[in-house]
Amino acid sequence: MSRSAPLVPSALPVLLTAFLLTACGAGVHGTPGAEGLRDPYFPKAGNGGYDVTHYDLRLDYAPGSGTPRLTGEATLTARATQSLSAFDLDLDGMDVQSVEVEGSAARWNRDGQELTVRPRHDLDRGETFRATVRYRGTPRTLTDPDGSHEGWLPTRGGALALGEPVGSMAWFPGNHHPSDKATYDITVTVPKGLRAVSNGELRSERTSGDRTAYAWHTGEPMATYVATVAVGRYDISRSTAPGGLPVYTAVAPTEAKASRKVLARIPEIIEWARYNFGPYPFSSTGVIVDRPDTAEYALETQNRPVFPGTPDLETLVHELVHQWYGDSVTPRSWRDMWLNEGFATYAEWLWGEDHGGDSAQRTFDALYDHGEDDDPDLWAFPPAKPSGPGHISDTPVYQRGAMVLHKIRQTVGDDRFYDIVQGWAAAHRHGNADTAQFTAYVEKMAPHQDFSTIWTDWLYGEGKPAHR
Numbered sequence: 001m002s003r004s005a006p007l008v009p010s011a012l013p014v015l016l017t018a019f020l021l022t023a024c025g026a027g028v029h030g031t032p033g034a035e036g037l038r039d040p041y042f043p044k045a046g047n048g049g050y051d052v053t054h055y056d057l058r059l060d061y062a063p064g065s066g067t068p069r070l071t072g073e074a075t076l077t078a079r080a081t082q083s084l085s086a087f088d089l090d091l092d093g094m095d096v097q098s099v100e101v102e103g104s105a106a107r108w109n110r111d112g113q114e115l116t117v118r119p120r121h122d123l124d125r126g127e128t129f130r131a132t133v134r135y136r137g138t139p140r141t142l143t144d145p146d147g148s149h150e151g152w153l154p155t156r157g158g159a160l161a162l163g164e165p166v167g168s169m170a171w172f173p174g175n176h177h178p179s180d181k182a183t184y185d186i187t188v189t190v191p192k193g194l195r196a197v198s199n200g201e202l203r204s205e206r207t208s209g210d211r212t213a214y215a216w217h218t219g220e221p222m223a224t225y226v227a228t229v230a231v232g233r234y235d236i237s238r239s240t241a242p243g244g245l246p247v248y249t250a251v252a253p254t255e256a257k258a259s260r261k262v263l264a265r266i267p268e269i270i271e272w273a274r275y276n277f278g279p280y281p282f283s284s285t286g287v288i289v290d291r292p293d294t295a296e297y298a299l300e301t302q303n304r305p306v307f308p309g310t311p312d313l314e315t316l317v318h319e320l321v322h323q324w325y326g327d328s329v330t331p332r333s334w335r336d337m338w339l340n341e342g343f344a345t346y347a348e349w350l351w352g353e354d355h356g357g358d359s360a361q362r363t364f365d366a367l368y369d370h371g372e373d374d375d376p377d378l379w380a381f382p383p384a385k386p387s388g389p390g391h392i393s394d395t396p397v398y399q400r401g402a403m404v405l406h407k408i409r410q411t412v413g414d415d416r417f418y419d420i421v422q423g424w425a426a427a428h429r430h431g432n433a434d435t436a437q438f439t440a441y442v443e444k445m446a447p448h449q450d451f452s453t454i455w456t457d458w459l460y461g462e463g464k465p466a467h468r
Contacts, residue, residue, distance in 0.1 A: 030083035030122035035114050037177050041334045041389035044113065045166050046177025047088040050078040053128075054182050057172050060189040060211075061196070061231055063157055070094070070152070071136040074172045077128065084123040089115040089133065090166070091173040092151070093140040100132045115173055139171045145390035148296050155294045158194060158232030162299050162306065163225040165334055165392070174224050178330050179432050181221035189213040190231050197230045197250040199302045201284050218302065220282050221430045223330050228301035230288045241267035241285065248286035248304060255289045259310040263287060269320050269351075276350065277321065278422040281328035281429055285320070287311075300344070302327045314348045321347035324425045332434040337392045338383035339438060342401020343421070349402060364406045367399055368468045375399075379464040384435045400458070407454045412446045420445045435459070 033049020054077040062069045072094070092113045099108045101119035108117050115133070123129050139152030139159075150167030153160045161171050169176045188196035192210045200218030207213075234250035241247050247266055251259055266285065274280055284303050292309030299306050300322030307315070325343035349360040358366075371378040375395045381387040383401040386394065409417040424433075424441055439455055457465040 030085035030124075032116075033082065033084055033087040035088040035116070037179065039177060039333050039335075041386070041392060042166055042177075045090065045334075046175050046180060047090065049082050049084050049087050050080050050123075050129075050175070052076050052078045052175045052180055052182040055172070055174060055184045055186075055227075057184070057186045059171075059187065059229065061159060062191070063154070063159065063194075063231070067138050068154055068159065069136065070139050070171065072172060073132065073134050074174070075130055075132045076174065077130050078175075080123040080125055080127045080129065083125045084119070086116055086118045087123075087131075089117065089131075089173040090169040090176040091115045091133075091135070092142065092166075092169045094135045094137040094171075097134040097136060099134075102129055106131070113169055133173045135173070142167050142170055145388070146393060147390075148393075153295060155232055155290065158190075159229070160231075160290055160294050160306065161227070161229040162295060162301070163227055164299055165225055165389075168224040168227050171229070172227075176224045178223040178225060178334070179332050181223050181330060181430070181432070183220070184218040184222055184227065185215070186218075186227070186229065187213055187215040188229055188231065193233070194231055195234050195236065195250065197228075197234065197288055197304070199227060199304065201246065202248070220302075220328075222302045222327070226300060226302040226327055228288070228299075228304075228306060230290060230306065232290065234288075237263075239267075241270045245270065245280060246284040246286075248284060249289070250286075250304075251289040252291045254291055255310050259289050262311060262313055262316055263289070265313065265316070266320070269317055272351070272354070273317075273321055273324065273347070276347075276418065276421070277324045278425045281324060281425070285323070287316070287319075300326050300340075314351070317351045318344045318348050328430055329425055329428040330432050332432045332437075334389070334392055335384070335386070336434045337386065338397045338401035338404070339433065339435065341393070341398045342383060342405055345398045346402035346405040349406070360406055360409070364403055365468070367403065368464075371399065372464075382458075382460050382462060384459045404454065404458045407458050408442060408451070411449050411451065411454065416446055 033047055035047060036044040037046035039045050056075040058073045060071040090113050099106045099117050104120045106117050106119050141149050141153055142151035144150055150162045151170030166176050186198045189211050190196045192207055192212050196214040198216035200216050203217050204215040235253055235256050237249045239247045249263055270280055270285055282303050286304040288304050288306045290308055295308040298315055298319050300319045305319035321344045326340035331337060331339050349363045353359050377395050378399060381396050383396050386392045420442055443451060
């Protein structure tokens with residue numbers, strides 16, 4: 001046993017000062033990030049304490065004749081927005097194999113959809129860090145509060161991943177809330193003969209033995225709910241829209257003939273939308289058309305919307321216009337869903353008005369006079385206040401949302417209306433925005449107009465407004 005040398009009296013003040021400084025510093029630690037962002041409708045969605053800037057997803061999918069298996073490695077590049085001793089990722093199902101932060105093994109545990117990660121060392125506020133999660137298993141199909149299905153949807157010989165509102169957590173760990181957008185690299189390896197289609201641009205396609213890897217890159221920020229992967233046998237078409245914009249379409253062979261005519265109008269729709277809503281916000285466009293039995297709804301997945309079966313023209317317009325409103329300008333919370341669906345629905349009205357159909361005014365009048373005959377829920381709640389998580393995609397969000405926009409157009413006239421919708425898309429390009437920001441923006445763009453009745457009766461008011 002060794003003994004310390006006796007302290008020299010003159011050294012005591014120095015040592016005491018050092019001890020006190022060390023003790024004070026020892027009390028300054030990071031704290032765990034919040035397990036959820038308290039979204040009004042999905043309070044556990046997303047996580048606090050960090051902002052993801054990039055996802056690098058490497059997936060290997062084996063549909064097989066038995067239980068399909070997905071093996072994944074997800075590397076997130078993120079910035080700590082507070083000093084962190086731990087942080088959460090959303091992941092529903094799958095078996096986690098390992099977690100690393102900055103190349104070092106990290107402790108982790110699971111509790112429902114929460115994967116809590118404890119790095120070896122605290123992360124400082126403002127620090128950029130990388131976290132890698134390796135996982136595998138059979139990804140789940142989730143049931144939304146409205147009864148529809150999302151997540152990982154097995155198809156005949158393949159799969160389709162749809163994420164609105166929280167389904168993407170079924171196939172990769174992340175910060176699954178629309179307020180946290182990031183760029184992506186998604187590489188999907190599948191059996192030779194199948195294709196894997198995702199967002200952005202196809203960077204490479206490499207076959208080794210009996211498997212092919214498809215590497216996709218999305219350079220513009222994207223919310224997790226509009227990330228997608230489609231695995232199957234598709235007919236691929238590549239073309240360009242005016243201005244050289246690449247158009248990439250993937251169509252199930254059973255839908256190829258039926259969809260040819262409507263998909264040929266993609267360049268025309270993009271050009272019309274550019275004229276009305278401003279520059280197209282992404283580096284490519286296109287669609288994925290799968291079999292009708294793969295999903296229950298179309299979705300505005302970024303760069304190339306997904307359709308279960310051949311879309312009609314109005315639905316194609318709706319989902320492509322979402323690239324401006326929803327994908328580029330993304331809601332800050334799920335309460336702001338009408339900023340997606342109201343805009344895309346009103347775009348359908350405008351398309352009809354410009355292409356020999358009913359005027360937007362006539363469509364508005366028909367809804368006001370007889371809309372509840374077709375859908376008794378039309379006046380069930382105001383578009384900016386859905387009555388619960390199972391109703392964020394109900395008729396009031398779409399049709400009453402479009403009616404709000406028409407009321408603004410009636411008030412300000414066409415020239416200023418198009419200034420507003422184009423300016424809104426430009427002001428929040430690749431960002432997030434909420435309803436309060438939108439109403440403030442409208443008032444700023446038309447300062448001499450009174451919008452109080454529109455906001456009170458049409459946007460936030462209960463029931464059918466007394467006057468159209």
